[in-house]
Amino acid sequence: MPVQPDHVFKLALRGEALLHNPRWSKGTAFTIDERKAFGLTGRMPSQVNTLDEQCARAYAQLQSRTTPLGKNTFMQSMKEQNWVLYFELLRRNLRELMPIIYTPTEADAIADYSHLYRKAEGLYLSFPHQDSMEENYLEQAQGRAIDLVVCSDGEAILGIGDQGVGAIGISTAKAAVYTLIGGIDPSRALPVVLDVGTDNQELLNDPLYVGWKHERVRGKEYDDFMDKFVQIVRKHHPHSLLHFEDFGVTNAQRLLERYHEQHAVFNDDIQGTGAVTLAALMSAIGVTKTKLSDQRIIIFGAGSAGLGIAKQLRDAMKELDDTSKEEANKRFYLIDKFGLLTESLSKAGKVRPGLEEWLRPDSEWVDATKSSEGQLFLLDVVKHIKPTVLIGTSTRGGAFTEQVIKEMAKGCDRPIIFPLSNPSKLVEVDPKDANDWTAGKALLATGSPFPPAKMPNGKDYVIAECNNALIYPGLGFGAIISKSRIVSDTMIIAGARRLASLSPALKDPDDALLPDFGDSPQVNYEVACAVAHRALIEGNAEVEWRTGADSKDMVDVVRQKVKEAIWEPIYGKYEYDPQGQL
Structure with missing residues (x-):
């Protein structure tokens, strides 16, 4: 249950032990009565501050740090002192401080x-x-x-x-x-x-x-x-x-x-990246009025992220379009540092184990133009297959050249281009350039935040940030709240579908493919509800949750249970009790 300001906690901690416990410390927000009860009166200045006042002071201190790393260490120090103040300051300045405490x-x-x-x-x-x-x-x-x-x-x-x-x-x-x-x-x-x-x-x-x-x-x-x-x-x-x-x-x-x-295990680099990319792609095909299984998808970079995306999109094709695994695999073209993953590349020992199911038959490429090295590289593949989707997870900055983008645009009306590599200096193409080179037709999402691009009509095109944090906290919370025994592929797909349903592009095809990152707490609540409900339907959730899982009422029950479980940075009231919490 979220903490309310009038919620009473009985604590056994006193003095320095309480003052320096980040879970329970209020700093200067301890009331006069609490200071007396817990032996704090002489340990701190007399003024009692509100959480608002504490946030104002902390933010001013933070701004005095002139480098991102300096701000990071300041925030780390605050987390070690007072969780409520730390998370409330972050909540109030989410977009500004997320790059400080994370990537x-x-x-x-x-x-x-x-x-x-x-x-x-x-x-x-x-x-x-x-x-x-x-x-x-x-x-x-x-x-x-x-x-x-x-x-x-x-x-x-x-x-x-x-x-x-x-x-x-x-x-x-x-x-x-x-x-x-x-x-x-x-x-x-x-x-x-x-x-x-x-x-x-x-x-x-x-x-x-x-x-x-x-x-x-x-x-x-x-x-x-x-x-x-x-x-x-x-x-x-x-x-x-x-x-x-x-x-x-x-x-x-x-x-x-x-x-x-x-x-219940989860790997964000594989499943989180795959899920948020699936959500962005589902939004994009909602704009193009096509099916997931209709796409021709190049994934440039076959590491953990690229492979995770391929598997997530393939699983979604199986689940949503009733496509067989073998048929779904044919929609993908994975390119690694040695070129397109083909049978001959594998025979040459240039494909790492675990990628065998993604190999393309050599017979497909008899008539294809190849590079001087005799391998099939990005431009060669684009020319030959005319992809509808181009996804970058390579960390090769600028790899999606003007020639590649324009060649892709020849083959489809609204090319879907996701240069996802982080940080921004490693992005495969600046989204502004991709927008210009396709005359504003590209549907774009990136792994790092970028400013809007200008459409030919002068309108700003908001670049969706394919940020895993739009989905993985909700995926995890949904599994936790339902006490699911596993995190199934279909639970992840349910979360991705819910995220995609919140896309601004579904109302305006020239708007962002994903919700704004500033709305991520509300977005992840919706994702958590979808995941928990799916766990119930599949029988993965704890037994006490399962009754009535298919009923409309259960949807409301799930939403209420998730809402009640959310922790919020709010101070409660403290009473001293030698048998209380430590």
Whole structure:
């Protein structure tokens, strides 16, 4: 139930222990009576501030920091002091501060983690100490109601690669976004770093590096370590959501597939990216009045994100258009650094394992023009297949050239172009250029925020931001609130369909394909409701939820349950009780 200002908490903490507990501290907002009851009167100045006044002071302090990294460390310090103030300040300045506490600034903080280190946050599970893993886990988690476990092994952090133990920064940031946008109680979230070493030589040579100084563990040792961790989570918090974040390409999909049927697991890089891209594409085909299975889709970049998008779109074709897996696969053309994934490229050893089902037969390309290297690269494929959809996940800035975009526009009336690579300097094409080169016909979404582009009629075309935060907090919250035993593909599709239904482009075809990021809390509420209801229909939810799942009344019941579970940054009233909460 959301905290109301008149909600009374009975606390056993007193004095410094209360003042420095971020979950319970109010700072200068403690009332006179509370200060007397909890031994705080002489520990702080006499003035009692409102939350509004605290936010005004904190925001002014934040603005005195002149760099994004300086603002990041200020916000981190605030989170360690007072959760309500931290999340309320973020809520009031969501669009401005999200890039500070998450991408791109958090990447800088993680890269310099050992040098910025001041205080431990979250759970550190290190390979050398795996014999005491369960004991270490329970030291933090025992007796707590844990709904969300966010973990990372730090191999592929935010486009900057292997950052070892600094990955705790991405786990804590991701957990904070779940609270800020999804409404998950921060006291019920557990950020974890799985320190299995690092192959980052700079970290290994750094005398101040605080992680395990050892090359990254792989193979059976890695799998056994991961399995031990997952089984501990399943044993002690069987209804929690286990969120995998920024795992390397050799492990991300493999781990997801291994545990998909055992527990409610989710990988944002794969499923979140796939889901938000599916929502944007469903909005776009709503404009073009076509079906998902009608598209010819090039995915430029076949890493975790690209593969996740391909699988998500294929699953949606199967679910929504009743298309077989084999037929759906034929709608995709995946291009990696060696060119289009074909049978001959695989025989040459230039296709990594796990991509076999996406190989195109060589017989399709007998008449195709090939590059001087004898391979099929982006322009060659565009000319040959005349795609309707072009998706970039390559981090190759400028790869969608004017020639590529204009060639694509020849083959369809409204080309759908999603350059999704982050940060903006790595985007495959500036959306303004794609808009100009197609005379305003392109339907666009990007992975980073961009200003509007001008249409030929002078109207601003708002560029949709294909931001995972528009959907993954709601996906996770829906699974958590329903206590679903798994996160099924169809639950994710249900969330994506709900997001797509909120698209401004469905009312005006020249408007944005996705809702504004500033509306993300309300959007994720809708996503959570759709996901929870789907879990009920499929029988994945806890038994007590299932009765009447198909009835209209149950839709209203689900919406009410989700609404009641949302945590909000509001101070309640405190009473001292030696037997109260700690």
